[in-house]
Amino acid sequence: MATHNATLVAASDVTGTAVYGADDSKVGSIDRVMIDKVSGKVAYAIMSFGGILGIGGSERPVPWNTLTYDTGLGGFRTNITEQQLNDAPTPAREWHGDRAWEENTHRAYGIAPYWI
Amino acid sequence: MATHNATLVAASDVTGTAVYGADDSKVGSIDRVMIDKVSGKVAYAIMSFGGILGIGGSERPVPWNTLTYDTGLGGFRTNITEQQLNDAPTPAREWHGDRAWEENTHRAYGIAPYWI
Numbered sequence: 001m002a003t004h005n006a007t008l009v010a011a012s013d014v015t016g017t018a019v020y021g022a023d024d025s026k027v028g029s030i031d032r033v034m035i036d037k038v039s040g041k042v043a044y045a046i047m048s049f050g051g052i053l054g055i056g057g058s059e060r061p062v063p064w065n066t067l068t069y070d071t072g073l074g075g076f077r078t079n080i081t082e083q084q085l086n087d088a089p090t091p092a093r094e095w096h097g098d099r100a101w102e103e104n105t106h107r108a109y110g111i112a113p114y115w116i
Numbered sequence: 117m118a119t120h121n122a123t124l125v126a127a128s129d130v131t132g133t134a135v136y137g138a139d140d141s142k143v144g145s146i147d148r149v150m151i152d153k154v155s156g157k158v159a160y161a162i163m164s165f166g167g168i169l170g171i172g173g174s175e176r177p178v179p180w181n182t183l184t185y186d187t188g189l190g191g192f193r194t195n196i197t198e199q200q201l202n203d204a205p206t207p208a209r210e211w212h213g214d215r216a217w218e219e220n221t222h223r224a225y226g227i228a229p230y231w232i
Contacts, residue, residue: 007154008212011127014151033151035130037185037192038123040158040230042151069153076153096124114156 006071011035018075019047019067027078031059034096036114043114044096045076049085061091065111084109122187127151134191135163135183143194147175150212152230159230160212161192165201177207181227200225 014030021027027049034044044061067076088108095101106113130146137143143165150160160177183192204224211217222229 006213007152008150008159009153011130011149011151011158014127014153033127034124035127035149035151035158036123037125037130038187040180042127042156042158043124064156071154097122 007069014045019045020070020073020075020077022077022079030076033064034061039115041114060085060088061095061105063106063109063111063114065114066109080109123185130161135161136186136189136191136193138193138195146192149180150177155231157230176201176204177211177221179222179225179227179230181230182225196225 011033014033017030018026019028019030028047029050031046031048033042034046035041036043042064045064045067046059047062048059062078062080066080067078069075070077089101089104091105092098092101102115103113127149130149133146134142135144135146144163145166147162147164149158150162151157152159158180161180161183162175163178164175178194178196182196183194185191186193205217205220207221208214208217218231219229
């Protein structure tokens, strides 16, 4: 018997997946993902907040490990707070090539780096 | 000083990245990637072989761990052989939801599963 594995998805199909906060309210959605070619791990979700959490329609790269996939919910859960979003370093144009930014960002969200 | 990290890339930008065989010849390229939402790992590269290795223009899902990113080369290396490609189980329409197919495929390529 084949066991259905509903957690495997084309990276492009993650677009639009909802992200819920600790209180089950929707806080945003995933626009796209960044992967680390060397480790083969998903490193960041670029999230849209659409005015929720006080972050205007802007997008923010959020460390992937702040998200937990909930198969029952069909979406991700996160415990990140508005405070953390505001305190996290602003992404510069070349943030994805800047290890210092990455380190500060993971520290701001209290999450272990994906590269260790 | 910012350290440039050239290995982080938008999942969509992996499309077209070349894959080289053990003898440095190009064997194909990556069309897209499948990620495992739960573990946050890249699970498969859907590769195009374009007639190389005796695989007609078809696409094949190849376990991500058969690929190693070579920053100098700007592409991936693989040790998979034509024999392995031919011996690997043919992907059914719903292969990504079929754990038995996934187990047999990883065994055929002699590679550890991404989900353990």
